[in-house]
Amino acid sequence: MPLLEKYAGRDAYYVLTRINDAVVTYQLTAGGERRLASAGVSAGQHFERALLLDLYRTGDAYAPGHEFPEAVRANQLSLDLAGDPSPESAFxxxxxxxxxxxxxxxxxxxxxxxxxxxxxxxxxxxxxxxxxxxxxxxxxxxxxxxxxxxxxxxxxxxxxxxxxxxxxxAEFVQRWDAVRKQRATVQSQLFEGEALGGLGLG
Ligand SMILES: [Zn+2]
Ligand SMILES: [Zn+2]
Known part of the structure; x- marks a missing residue:
């Protein structure tokens, strides 16, 4: 699955993924960053390949081909774990x-x-x-x-x-909705856990 990462020195994000055995860096437009954020995807998290495909087709994610030093460590990461419903061959x-x-x-x-x-x-x-x-x-x-x-x-x-x-x-609206709902549920569970802990009830 693709991985969202933040640049170390600036307020910008990029996506790492593996396609045909190569690690590819996708740059994001401001709109692309907003769409991932609104779906609940934050830096350091993997997300469904369908979302990257959608960002790619709308031009919100693009692979200009310059690799950035920060992206090099991608080689040590486990990317594109099995089980993603959209195959990498969709690119x-x-x-x-x-x-x-x-x-x-x-x-x-x-x-x-x-x-x-x-x-x-x-x-x-x-x-x-x-x-x-x-x-x-x-x-x-x-x-x-x-x-x-x-x-x-x-x-x-x-x-x-x-x-x-x-x-x-392709129609990706439902995929974004599914990710948004799923992540919102996880977030609210985390939040409830913290709140209870803070009150000494958890
Ligand atoms: Zn070629
Ligand atoms: Zn040709």
Missing amino acids: PTCDGCRSVIDLHLELTGSRGARSAHLHCPSCRATPTAIADTSIPLTLLSRSLVTRLFGDLEVATRSANVIRYVSLLD
Whole structure:
């Protein structure tokens, strides 16, 4: 399961998770931090992969690829424990090398034979793979993708493009509600325990 961590020197958070045997650092927007906080997830806690997938598809969590010194200790942590209902394969990856860093949707080929792929920075730099259109996933939305595919007559989509589009279509509201309720229950139990202890009744 992904782990929420706070930067040591500043008031900002990041998420660590393991995808395809690599530890990936996701940066959060202010909105992403707020959504996790309102679900009751605080620094040092693991949370459901579904929430990270949702933050990712809305652009509130992104993997720019710079690793921060604080994130290095992630290698010693047990991440992504078994039992998470959303598999790590739900994350779209580069069609060339399976990286999840800084992915772009890329369109190549001419009208009628145009194809769509996801590519990381190093695969985008390959001369044979230069695309006509290259858009960071963080800037895309479901409506924009639909319009692009229609207007540009995209004929084929890679497995990762299909995975990404299904992520844009996914419904995560119930997952957030479930986490929020579950954590609120735990919090109130803790609070009751403390209150009773303080009164000498516990
Ligand atoms: Zn790649
Ligand atoms: Zn490709």
